[in-house]
Amino acid sequence: MKSYLLASLTAMILLSCSAAEKQPEKTIVSDSAQSNQTAQAGAQTLDTSWSSKVTKTNEEWKKILPPDVYTITREQGTERPFSSKWYENHEHGVYTCYCCANPLFSSETKFNSGTGWPSYYAPYSGKSVDVSDDNTNGMSRDEISCKRCNAHLGHVFNDGPKPTGLRYCIDGVALNFVPAPKAKNIHKATFAAGCFWCEEYVFEHIRGVGDVISGYAGGKKDNPTYEEVGAGTTGHAEAFEFEYDASVIRYADLLKVFLASQDPTQINGQGPDHGSQYRSVIFYRTEEEKKIATDYINQVNTSGKYPKKIAIEVVPFTKFWKAEDYHQNYIQNHPNDSYVQQESIPRFMRTKSSVPEYFVK
Numbered sequence: 001m002k003s004y005l006l007a008s009l010t011a012m013i014l015l016s017c018s019a020a021e022k023q024p025e026k027t028i029v030s031d032s033a034q035s036n037q038t039a040q041a042g043a044q045t046l047d048t049s050w051s052s053k054v055t056k057t058n059e060e061w062k063k064i065l066p067p068d069v070y071t072i073t074r075e076q077g078t079e080r081p082f083s084s085k086w087y088e089n090h091e092h093g094v095y096t097c098y099c100c101a102n103p104l105f106s107s108e109t110k111f112n113s114g115t116g117w118p119s120y121y122a123p124y125s126g127k128s129v130d131v132s133d134d135n136t137n138g139m140s141r142d143e144i145s146c147k148r149c150n151a152h153l154g155h156v157f158n159d160g161p162k163p164t165g166l167r168y169c170i171d172g173v174a175l176n177f178v179p180a181p182k183a184k185n186i187h188k189a190t191f192a193a194g195c196f197w198c199e200e201y202v203f204e205h206i207r208g209v210g211d212v213i214s215g216y217a218g219g220k221k222d223n224p225t226y227e228e229v230g231a232g233t234t235g236h237a238e239a240f241e242f243e244y245d246a247s248v249i250r251y252a253d254l255l256k257v258f259l260a261s262q263d264p265t266q267i268n269g270q271g272p273d274h275g276s277q278y279r280s281v282i283f284y285r286t287e288e289e290k291k292i293a294t295d296y297i298n299q300v301n302t303s304g305k306y307p308k309k310i311a312i313e314v315v316p317f318t319k320f321w322k323a324e325d326y327h328q329n330y331i332q333n334h335p336n337d338s339y340v341q342q343e344s345i346p347r348f349m350r351t352k353s354s355v356p357e358y359f360v361k
């Protein structure tokens with residue numbers, strides 16, 4: 001581990017970062033880390049659509065990063081405890097990678113560890129951080145780095161609070177902060193893709209999505225029952241509807257999750273469920289949503305990602321009928337059901353591994 005700190009301070013700091021209960025003495029700040037962060041903080045807008053990895057040589061990083069950020073993130077440095085303005089920051093928002101803007105930690109998981117370093121009990125998403133062994137300085141620790149650009153961020157320890165019991169001990173210099181928008185931007189979305197139990201469960205784990213309701217849409221009969229829809233005579237599809245905060249997740253990102261949660265090329269069915277009541281549909285509410293959906297489907301078709309054409313219908317929303325109570329939260333209420341075990345849970349896991357950046361847990 002290289003450090004830009006005085007050698008006499010390094011041992012104390014390493015000790016402190018590995019033992020939350022020991023509070024180090026405050027040291028004098030003599031670098032420009034915080035002024036640099038002040039200049040950048042708030043300049044970002046949060047981009048949760050994790051795209052490709054960011055790869056640069058050390059020379060390239062050196063040109064664009066302030067010296068202290070370079071030393072911490074690219075040379076595995078450690079900042080002095082209590083030197084980061086983020087340590088005492090209690091604002092709502094998201095801490096992002098200083099180097100590449102990847103969302104790393106939510107303020108919701110931040111806690112006061114007493115160590116002098118910003119501390120969190122969980123990363124922002126499955127695409128936030130990597131963990132690797134760090135056996136330098138005679139200690140065995142788990143190093144945390146940015147999954148997108150490989151920036152060194154700090155270490156993770158097993159003495160954190162519930163629910164994870166983990167303490168992500170992070171160098172504040174490696175972070176930027178994007179404050180949460182002052183006002184929510186609530187919209188509704190309605191989709192269909194086979195069994196509504198499965199889709200409801202997937203979307204209930206997506207950041208920015210509220211309670212998800214299972215129901216029926218796209219047909220002609222009022223107040224349809226499960227049996228009528230199942231018989232395939234009403235024209236309805238098993239569907240699901242929810243509110244989402246567009247300041248947290250965009251409609252285009254909901255569509256990415258939606259496609260990842262199914263075989264979007266299967267016509268009139270998903271997995272073992274066949275019939276028009278299991279067809280896949282995007283029920284758009286505005287012309288803008290229609291354009292986002294059709295553009296995205298065209299883009300996926302052109303990409304050649306799937307061997308067949310996308311079979312998802314894009315139709316205007318008319319009416320959503322809530323399904324019977326026993327269909328709501330079905331998977332949470334019937335975790336040992338054989339269909340849930342064999343279809344729903346594997347489908348959930350496939351979706352989560354495909355687009356982990358959108359999953360809260």
Ligand SMILES: [Zn+2]
Binds near residue numbers: 098100151
């Ligand atoms: Zn990064």
